Amino acid sequence: MSDKTMTADEAASRLVGGMTVGIGGWGSRRKPMALVRAVLRAGIGDLTVVSCGGPDVGMLAAAGRIRKLVAPFATLDSIPLEPHFRAARERGAFELMEVDEAMFLWGLRAAAYRLPFLPVRAGIGSDVMRVNPGLRTVTSPYDDGETFVAMPALRLDAAFVHVNRADRRGNGQYLGPDPYFDDLFCEAADTAYVSCERIVDTAELTKEAAPQTLLVGRHVVTGVIEAPNGAHFTSCAPDHGRDEAFQRMYATTPWEDFAERFLSGDEPAYQSAVRTWQKEGS
Amino acid sequence: MSGATHGTTSGTASGATRAEYCVIACAEAWRGAGEILASPMGLIPSLGARLARRTFSPDLLLTDGEALLVDLDGTVEGWLPYRRHLDLVTGGRRHVMMGASQIDRYGNQNISCVGDWARPRRQLLGVRGAPVNTLNNPTSYWVPKHSRRVFVEAVDMVCGVGHDRVAAHPAAARFHHLPRVVSDLGVFDFATPDRAMRLASLHPGVTVEEVAEATGFALAVPDEVPYTRDPTAEELRLIREVIDPAGSRDREVRG
Numbered sequence: 001m002s003d004k005t006m007t008a009d010e011a012a013s014r015l016v017g018g019m020t021v022g023i024g025g026w027g028s029r030r031k032p033m034a035l036v037r038a039v040l041r042a043g044i045g046d047l048t049v050v051s052c053g054g055p056d057v058g059m060l061a062a063a064g065r066i067r068k069l070v071a072p073f074a075t076l077d078s079i080p081l082e083p084h085f086r087a088a089r090e091r092g093a094f095e096l097m098e099v100d101e102a103m104f105l106w107g108l109r110a111a112a113y114r115l116p117f118l119p120v121r122a123g124i125g126s127d128v129m130r131v132n133p134g135l136r137t138v139t140s141p142y143d144d145g146e147t148f149v150a151m152p153a154l155r156l157d158a159a160f161v162h163v164n165r166a167d168r169r170g171n172g173q174y175l176g177p178d179p180y181f182d183d184l185f186c187e188a189a190d191t192a193y194v195s196c197e198r199i200v201d202t203a204e205l206t207k208e209a210a211p212q213t214l215l216v217g218r219h220v221v222t223g224v225i226e227a228p229n230g231a232h233f234t235s236c237a238p239d240h241g242r243d244e245a246f247q248r249m250y251a252t253t254p255w256e257d258f259a260e261r262f263l264s265g266d267e268p269a270y271q272s273a274v275r276t277w278q279k280e281g282s
Numbered sequence: 283m284s285g286a287t288h289g290t291t292s293g294t295a296s297g298a299t300r301a302e303y304c305v306i307a308c309a310e311a312w313r314g315a316g317e318i319l320a321s322p323m324g325l326i327p328s329l330g331a332r333l334a335r336r337t338f339s340p341d342l343l344l345t346d347g348e349a350l351l352v353d354l355d356g357t358v359e360g361w362l363p364y365r366r367h368l369d370l371v372t373g374g375r376r377h378v379m380m381g382a383s384q385i386d387r388y389g390n391q392n393i394s395c396v397g398d399w400a401r402p403r404r405q406l407l408g409v410r411g412a413p414v415n416t417l418n419n420p421t422s423y424w425v426p427k428h429s430r431r432v433f434v435e436a437v438d439m440v441c442g443v444g445h446d447r448v449a450a451h452p453a454a455a456r457f458h459h460l461p462r463v464v465s466d467l468g469v470f471d472f473a474t475p476d477r478a479m480r481l482a483s484l485h486p487g488v489t490v491e492e493v494a495e496a497t498g499f500a501l502a503v504p505d506e507v508p509y510t511r512d513p514t515a516e517e518l519r520l521i522r523e524v525i526d527p528a529g530s531r532d533r534e535v536r537g
Contacts, residue, residue, distance in 0.1 A: 026364060053408075073408030081406065089395070089405040098394065102368045102414035121372060122414035124454040125443035131399050146453040177349035178363040 003168045006223045008230075008267055011193040012038035014223075015158055017046040018067075022108075022154070022189055024161030024182035025234060028054040028076045028242055030174075032162035032195050034230030034267050036060065040259075041266070050154050052104065052181070054234060055250065058084035059263075061093060062255040068095040070154060072104045076247055083251050097132055099123070099151070107154035108181055111188035119148035159189035162231045163215060164239055165205060166196040170221030173205050173213050176237035186220040195225040197239045229271055245281060246274065294486040296512035300466060301326065301531035303485040304426075305521055306513050307464045309334040311379060311422045312342055319343040319351075319362075319370060321378035325534045327424045327464075330379075332525050333517060371411065374457055377420040379464075380412065384437040385423055387478045387499045389460040391416075391442030399439050412441035416448075420459045426534050428465035430498040445477035466535045467493050469510055474502045483510040487537070 012035065015021065021039075025031035036056045039047075045065045051057050053074030060066050062084035074085040088094060099107070102122040110118040119138050122128075124147060129135055138150040161182040163172040172194045174182070186192035194216055205214060230236075233243035233250065250258060262273050298306075308330025312320050320331035320342045335342045335354060343360070346352045351360030362370065370376055383406055384392040391412060397403030415421045421442060425432050440447060448455045463470040463479065471482040480502035481493060486509050494501060513521070521531070 071408060073410045075407055086405040089402055092401045098399075098409055100409050100413040101364075101411040102372065105365060105368055120414070121417050121454070121457075124413075124417060124451050125440070125447040126409070126413040126416075127394075127399070127440040128409060128413055131439070144453065146456070147451065177361075180364060184365075 004170045004218075004221060004224045005168050005199065006225060008034045008038035008195065008225050008227060009041065011035060011160075011223050011225055012042040012044065014191065015039065015042070015044050017044055019157040020048040020050060020155070022156040022159040022185040023049060023051040023056045024159065024180055024185045025054060025056070025231070026052045026178070026180040027073075028078070028234045028247065029178075030162055030176065030180065030231050030236050031056045031234040032160040032230065033232055033234060034162070034195050034227035035160040035193060035225065037263060037267060037270055039065065040263055050156060052101070053082065053085060055082065055247070058082040061085050061088035063259070064093065066094040068097065070097040070099065070104070072099055072101040076251060078242065078244060079247065079251050084255060098128065099132065100126070100128055103128070103149060103151045104154070105181060105184070106151040108184040108188045110151060110153035111155040112184050115153060117150040117152050120151045121148055123149035154188060156185065156189035157191065159185040159192040160195070161185055161192070161216065162195045162227070162236065164197050164236065165200050166194055166224050167202040167205060168199060168224060169202065170194060170216070170218035170224050171202065171205065171214055172196060172216030172221065173209065174215045175209060175213060175239070179215050183215045183217075186216050189220070191222040192216070192220055193223040193225060194221050195227040195230045197228055197230065197236060199224065199226045227267065232271070232274060246277070249277070294512070296518070298513050298518060299532065300485055300487065300537045301535040302513055302518065302521055303510050304464060304466060304535050305329045305333060305531060306517065307469045307483070307485070307510050308379060308424060309337075310511075311462055311464070312339045312377060315339055315342060315377055317341040317343065317375070319345070319376040321345070321376055323378070323380050324424050324426070326426065326531055327379040329521065329526050329531055333520060336520055336525070337517060368411065368414065371414055372418050374419045377422065377461070378415050379422040379424050380415065380442065382423045382425055382432060382442070384432055384434045385425065385463065386434055386437050386444060387501070388444035388446040389423075389442070389463070389472060389479065390437045390440045390444030390447060391423060392437035392439045394439040394441050396438055409439070409441040413443065416443040416458060416460070417454055418457050420461050422461050423463045425463065425465040428467040428493070428496045430496060433497040433499065435499050445472055467496060470501075478502055480504065481507055483508045485510045
């Protein structure tokens with residue numbers, strides 16, 4: 001039985017500049033931040049990032065790593081507007097493929113199903129068509145004759161997701177209320193890296209939780225990374241909520257200062273810097 | 283409901299505040315809606331949806347704001363994570379009340395950015411689900427502070443699709459329905475020959491002139507503009523004692 005465990009830095013080292021990377025989670029919820037931090041450390045840039053954006057997008061944008069973003073939004077949830085994403089957009093720092101949430105979901109499904117596109121009743125009449133001149137439409141071949149957006153497959157070179165538990169083979173389990181699109185990200189990708197709060201034995205996964213919590217199947221997973229608190233400062237219900245105080249500090253601290261204090265070392269250094277910051281505040 | 287064309291300047295027969303009239307106006311969006319999901323975005327639409335569920339639309343589905351369908355007492359009755367929420371939207375069994383950073387006379391709505399999209403002056407949220415909402419299920423809007431910055435001649439980025447835009451795609455218009463816009467000044471609909479925004483009711487204390495002054499385009503105004511209906515005594519009690527005892531509504535709309 002193959003053991004797919006690796007470190008976040010090993011996962012990041014498999015990326016090269018120019019790749020298309022999908023990032024799971026949603027807004028400031030269950031984001032694979034330990035993997036994002038590893039990408040920041042590894043110095044990889046020129047990325048096409050596909051994400052329902054939160055601080056993953058904010059940090060990568062602030063660090064100048066994004067060439068193109070595919071997203072329906074970027075938000076910190078309790079802070080509606082992601083400040084670094086916003087600043088980067090306002091200085092024209094990257095190309096944007098701004099699509100509707102359903103278009104985004106259909107695009108991931110198309111990639112997972114190995115289809116070139118899926119028809120979706122969304123986008124027609126909106127400026128999503130104006131700002132994405134490459135989008136095409138398709139007419140129903142049946143009597144209704146309705147025109148749909150032919151949402152292109154969002155095929156990914158790599159996917160990063162963070163879940164609550166995983167086994168060493170790559171079976172990933174979420175214990176919170178929402179799977180987001182994490183399984184689809186993995187299915188839409190050539191390689192998928194799953195970080196988790198804790199690696200457990202396979203039998204442990206369904207000891208207390210129902211089998212339908214097994215969200216990500218090992219057949220679509222390349223690497224498993226044990227990263228306790230690896231979604232910090234986003235939420236990872238039910239293991240922990242969002243670190244609102246830290247998020248507020250992130251949102252109001254100049255990027256260079258934040259990066260210097262929290263991102264100049266490895267993941268244990270990050271977690272240690274967070275604990276120090278928390279002690280100062282208490 | 284009064285038939286006056288001009289509002290009084292202060293005080294209402296019911297004793298209700300402006301925020302409470304807004305709650306009533308939002309709740310009315312879900313009257314007779316049946317067994318569909320009420321998706322309120324923002325505080326006052328949320329209070330309105332819960333009021334509707336407690337009174338005249340008892341079959342509405344409500345969410346906890348995350349992934350669960352819940353009864354008024356919090357009892358979980360269903361699971362609605364984002365992906366299933368989007369499936370439900372496309373099935374049409376939902377009436378959403380969204381916010382709008384900009385909205386124009388035909389109901390085109392913008393929450394993406396202000397200024398040129400390629401290099402926005404102010405980047406906002408992004409289009410989110412506005413395009414899919416407007417083509418698939420009834421979509422209303424809530425604007426807590428009615429102003430010329432929000433009610434504009436033309437929005438900078440069409441996220442939610444308005445009547446003029448959808449008219450160019452007749453087949454896509456099958457399920458397009460924008461029932462109402464509610465602001466802190468009144469209620470608006472699109473019951474005009476060219477489906478342009480019309481003043482449907484004034485909240486008591488508001489005048490037609492005040493609305494026109496705060497609107498960046500020429501609004502259709504009928505000869506007789508009614509007032510937004512008064513809450514019943516029971517509705518006021520529910521709002522004040524059960525649904526929003528902390529009075530958070532008054533922080534969103536004052537007066």
